[in-house]
Amino acid sequence: VPLGLQSPGACLWRPPPPQLSCGLTELDEPRISLTVTEKPKIQRRPVSRWQGPHGCVGEFCLFVNPGFANGRGIVAITTKQTIENLKANLKEKSSTAAPANPATPSFTVTSIKNKGLGLVANTTLHRGDTIMTQTPAILVHRNFLERLPPTKQHALLDDAIARLPAPLRASFLAQMGHVEAGHKITAILATNTFQMNLGGPDGHHYGNFPEVSRFNHDCRPNAAFHIAADRDSSLTHTTTAVRAIQPGEELTISYLGALEPRAARQLRAHHAWGFDCACAQCRLPSAAAAASDARLGEIADIETELADVRSERVTPAMLRRLAGLYEVERLEGSVASAYTLIALNSNMLGEEEMAREFAARAVEALVIENGSGSGDEDAMRALAERPREHFTWRRRVVG
Numbered sequence: 325v326p327l328g329l330q331s332p333g334a335c336l337w338r339p340p341p342p343q344l345s346c347g348l349t350e351l352d353e354p355r356i357s358l359t360v361t362e363k364p365k366i367q368r369r370p371v372s373r374w375q376g377p378h379g380c381v382g383e384f385c386l387f388v389n390p391g392f393a394n395g396r397g398i399v400a401i402t403t404k405q406t407i408e409n410l411k412a413n414l415k416e417k418s419s420t421a422a423p424a425n426p427a428t429p430s431f432t433v434t435s436i437k438n439k440g441l442g443l444v445a446n447t448t449l450h451r452g453d454t455i456m457t458q459t460p461a462i463l464v465h466r467n468f469l470e471r472l473p474p475t476k477q478h479a480l481l482d483d484a485i486a487r488l489p490a491p492l493r494a495s496f497l498a499q500m501g502h503v504e505a506g507h508k509i510t511a512i513l514a515t516n517t518f519q520m521n522l523g524g525p526d527g528h529h530y531g532n533f534p535e536v537s538r539f540n541h542d543c544r545p546n547a548a549f550h551i552a553a554d555r556d557s558s559l560t561h562t563t564t565a566v567r568a569i570q571p572g573e574e575l576t577i578s579y580l581g582a583l584e585p586r587a588a589r590q591l592r593a594h595h596a597w598g599f600d601c602a603c604a605q606c607r608l609p610s611a612a613a614a615a616s617d618a619r620l621g622e623i624a625d626i627e628t629e630l631a632d633v634r635s636e637r638v639t640p641a642m643l644r645r646l647a648g649l650y651e652v653e654r655l656e657g658s659v660a661s662a663y664t665l666i667a668l669n670s671n672m673l674g675e676e677e678m679a680r681e682f683a684a685r686a687v688e689a690l691v692i693e694n695g696s697g698s699g700d701e702d703a704m705r706a707l708a709e710r711p712r713e714h715f716t717w718r719r720r721v722v723g
């Protein structure tokens with residue numbers, strides 16, 4: 325069982341991730357503010373610069389960057405090569421600027437019955453609205469957490485958190501750790517990390533985003549998330565509303581795979597995060613829960629069929645059926661790859677209008693689920709505009 329939440333995204337049609345394009349700069353341009361009575365003041369924005377190593381355990385070392393995201397800071401326990409890649413590629417803008425969040429957040433952090441703290445909307449949100457964008461407090465190489473004995477991890481983890489700027493350190497330490505006993509930072513990471521691929525053969529990391537950690541789980545969440553790590557040096561985690569949300573509604577993400585049946589979901593929520601999921605989908609009466617599981621199984625079967633370019637069983641009705649199953653299951657936060665498959669298969673069947681319709685729906689969903697600028701998005705835009713010129717046109721018809 326992977327430790328962290330996996331950002332959704334990878335699909336059949338996704339090209340390999342491009343090189344990290346980020347860059348580090350020594351100094352920002354000074355900003356000059358003029359007032360009538362005072363001399364010009366030079367304000368220097370914090371400098372984003374990786375420092376270290378500050379101690380190593382084997383190949384994993386502690387690096388710190390107090391200026392990251394306009395002085396919010398970040399620490400990393402990773403290989404020297406990973407830091408070299410970040411240094412070589414980090415772009416000035418994305419490394420120094422904090423991600424833009426509204427001055428007044430659209431949510432309130434509050435206590436939720438049987439769940440600890442959580443986030444509740446304080447305004448109406450619509451599908452596609454950004455809820456928050458955050459940079460990590462800490463990046464940890466996957467092999468450090470998974471391969472080293474815990475006792476060898478503790479000192480470096482403690483030192484890493486101690487070196488965070490004070491406000492971010494406080495936010496980190498305020499997070500919940502669902503494992504009571506043991507090492508506090510390890511417990512926090514076990515409850516609150518996301519898988520992040522920084523690109524390249526050594527790119528697998530876990531990232532912790534203290535503000536994001538307040539999202540509780542729902543098997544049919546009203547928000548989706550993505551992490552811009554493999555094609556963007558900002559390392560930002562973004563959550564986006566996937567349907568209309570009323571003030572007072574809890575904001576949720578899913579910690580689990582969208583297509584997992586109820587028993588598997590409940591088992592994993594219990595083992596990995598220590599709670600018994602009582603979301604509306606998990607509380608369905610047994611007949612309705614069995615019907616839902618059957619639909620999830622049918623979705624998986626149809627998608628397997630659609631991914632097989634030699635299959636002769638694919639029909640337009642099957643494609644409509646798949647879209648309908650996602651709707652009935654209220655999986656509007658996990659539809660991008662299904663719409664992509666439907667668009668491609670419509671085109672392969674020579675169903676031009678359907679290809680246009682689902683390619684456009686795929687573009688909208690891809691931006692929400694994976695962020696804008698993915699290779700899939702470009703491919704779906706091209707398909708929506710000129711289906712007949714796409715390489716898939718009538719591929720299932722002409723063989």
Ligand SMILES: C[S@@+](CC[C@H](N)C(=O)[O-])C[C@H]1O[C@@H](n2cnc3c(N)ncnc32)[C@H](O)[C@@H]1O
Nearest residue numbers: 438439440441500502537538539540541597599
């Ligand atoms: C990432 S944290 C979410 C925020 C957390 N509630 C807090 O107080 O900071 C994950 C933990 O929240 C709790 N949690 C999340 N979703 C839940 C749910 N649907 N039902 C009950 N507890 C939940 C579990 O204790 C889980 O280990």
